[in-house]
Amino acid sequence: MKRFFAPKVSSYLSFLKLFITKEDPKNNKILLTLGNLADDSLLRGLSGENEVCRINVYETIIPENADTGILEAIKNNQYDLIVFTSPSTFHNFCTFIDLRSISNIKVVSIGDITTKAILSGGIEALITAKKSNSTGLCESIIEYYNIQKSKAGYKVHYKKNGKIHTIPGVSVSKEKARKRIAAIEISKHAHENFDQVVNNLLKILL
Numbered sequence: 006m007k008r009f010f011a012p013k014v015s016s017y018l019s020f021l022k023l024f025i026t027k028e029d030p031k032n033n034k035i036l037l038t039l040g041n042l043a044d045d046s047l048l049r050g051l052s053g054e055n056e057v058c059r060i061n062v063y064e065t066i067i068p069e070n071a072d073t074g075i076l077e078a079i080k081n082n083q084y085d086l087i088v089f090t091s092p093s094t095f096h097n098f099c100t101f102i103d104l105r106s107i108s109n110i111k112v113v114s115i116g117d118i119t120t121k122a123i124l125s126g127g128i129e130a131l132i133t134a135k136k137s138n139s140t141g142l143c144e145s146i147i148e149y150y151n152i153q154k155s156k157a158g159y160k161v162h163y164k165k166n167g168k169i170h171t172i173p174g175v176s177v178s179k180e181k182a183r184k185r186i187a188a189i190e191i192s193k194h195a196h197e198n199f200d201q202v203v204n205n206l207l208k209i210l211l
Contacts, residue, residue, distance in 0.1 A: 016116070016117070016118065016137065017043075017046060017047055018046065020047075021046065021047055021050045021051070024051075025050070025051075030051065030054070030055055031054040031055065032054065032055065033055045033056070034055070034056045034058075035051055035055050035056070035057045035058070036057075036058050036060065037051075037057060037058065037059040037060070038060055038062045039059060039060070039061055039062070040061060040062070040063050040064070040065055041061045041063070041064045041065060042065050042092075042093055043061075045059070065093045067097050067100055068097065071101040076101060076102055079102060079107065079110075080102070080106060080107060082107075082109075084111070085111065086111050086112070086113050086131070086132075086146065087110070087111065087112045087113065088112075088113045088115075088142065088146075089112060089113065089114055089115065089119050089122075089123065089130075090115045090119070090142075091115070091119055092118060092119050092121075092122035094119075095112075095119065095122050095123050095126065096122065096126075099126060104126060104127065104128060110128060111131050112128060112130050112131060113130060113131060113132040113133075113134075113142070113145075113146060114130040114132065114133045114134065115134050115137050115138075115141075115142050116133065116134055116137030116141075117133065117137075118137075119133075120133045131149065132145050132146060132149045133145070
């Protein structure tokens, strides 16, 4: 079998548009081999002036069970990213875990169609691959972590009664941290308005 048209596109709609534009198919016999969840867009788009036959060569089904250890790890936020490579992978995932029970779920999508399915479930993907294939997925994940690494900062700490504490949710950039290093000693008798002292410290650092 000889392949004569293999464009580097990431969606079937892009493929259809390019195929019609470049090949102008007419009076051809075309066999579409698809999965059971694929819609009839290709069939409709090619059927106008061609004889098109569709055959479903694979079926996507919901697994009977899932690894309970993995599900518990996700529930307990003991993971880095969850990668979805199709809308069905996301929908199947939702049959095993209640998304409402997870805060700040971190998901990656292989492309726009999968991202749309994720959004329909009330979740925003951290990453959507720029190219809808395994290479594009890897590249987008690496790019994401490189950006996060460049934004990484230092936590703001203060010392109170001889103990070091961290101010939750606050950090300063490495550049600012290099320029300004502030330390403050807060004794239990020195300041009655502790919150004001901390706010002043944040003004110095931020």
